[in-house]
Amino acid sequence: MIDSIDRPLPDAPPGNWVDRYAPQAWRPYLRLARMDRPIGLWLLLLPCWWSAALAAGALGRPGPDPWHLVLFLIGATAMRGAGSTYNDIVDRDLDAMVARTRHRPLPSGQVTPRQALVLLVALCLIGLAVLLQFNGFAIMVGLASLIIVAIYPFMKRVTSMPQLVLGLAFAWGGLMGWAALAGRLDPPALLIYGAAIAWTVGYDTIYALQDIEDDPIAGIKSSARLFGAHARLGVGLCYGVAVLLALAAVVLAQAGVVAYCGLAAFAGHLAWQLSRIRLGDEAGALRLFKSNRDAGLLLFAGLTLDAILRNF
Incomplete structure (x- = not known):
């Protein structure tokens, strides 16, 4: 029997638009796609935007292509929802054993696996429609990411660093922004991708600190468990690598002083x-x-303003 309790999730912002305005029948599906928790969308989108802005400056364009930024926003929304739905389908039994996740739509019974699969297919079709708006090289780069996305949910069962695999997937936009504008991949794109990977491992280790007590019960591995009492050091190493790789990308892209200011602000944060x-x-x-x-x-902001000022 499907649990009809309309229960907001603990990591959703209080008073988010799904809980306040969405029809009650839609809420479990919107929560399954994480529409009530937009932070994941931002974290998937930002490497796309970094790469698009970095490429614009390097290739003499007056800022990133606005249409590309919009496409990345729509695509990231759809694919973040698809990835979250797929992850929850695979992890529904594990989620039922963790306090923070046991009330998600699938383990709580608000959505059936078949209904979740229909939502997954619909979101993937939206993502594909967006991807087809780019050049052929960018389309191939985008499709290649599906391999990593497909294996990620299983990694927490076999490795103490599933965050690294998540980073490979979530940082993929570091390649897409450059590929969409240039039709190829140059060293700065690979470096900003590496920076986004290290950043992802760092911030997701912080996220995993929430579950450090429940994860062993469910048999879930994580970088937070791996680092243990040295979590701050582990996150610091990841963040340090992210800043250094981003610095190398900015140098190779021959960016100006405003880009360095943006990077300094990022590092300070x-x-x-x-x-x-x-x-x-x-x-x-x-x-x-x-x-x-x-x-x-x-x-x-630093990369975008630098491209605008250098190529205005």
Whole structure:
């Protein structure tokens, strides 16, 4: 029997639009696609925007292509929803054993696996429609990401660093932004992709601190469990690598001073996060994780303004 309880999820922002305005019958599906928790959308989208802005500056364009930015926004919304739905289909039994996730639509019975599969197919078709708007090379790059997306949900069962596989998938936009504009991949694109991978491992380790007590019961592995009491050091190493790789990308793209200012602001925000990490503070870990939207926007703003000023 499907549980009809309309239960907001604990990591959703209070008063989000799904809980306040969406028809009650739609809410389980919107929650399944994480529409009530937009932070994942931002974290998937920002590497796309970084790469698009970096490519624009390097290729002499006066800022990233606005149409590309819109397409990336729509595509990231659809594919984040599809990825979350797929992940929840695979993990529905594990989610039932973790306090933070047991009330998600699938483990709580608000949505059946068949209904979730229909939603997954619909979201993938939207993502495909967006991808087909780009050049042939970018289309092939985008399709290649599906291999990583397909294996990610199983990694928490076999490796203590599933966050690395998540990084490979979530950072893929670091390749897409450049490919969509240039029709090829150059070293700065590979470096900004690497930076986004390291950033993802760092922020998702902070996120995993919320479940560090329940994960062993469910048999879930994570970088938070791997680092243990040294979580701050582990996150700091990831963030340090992210900043260094982003710096190398900016140098090779021959960016100007405004891009370096954006990178410095990004690095400063990451340093602030490190200073606030407290083991056992689940609410604080969630706030720090969500603050990465602002960190990523600082870097995007610097890269975009630099491209505009250099090529105006």
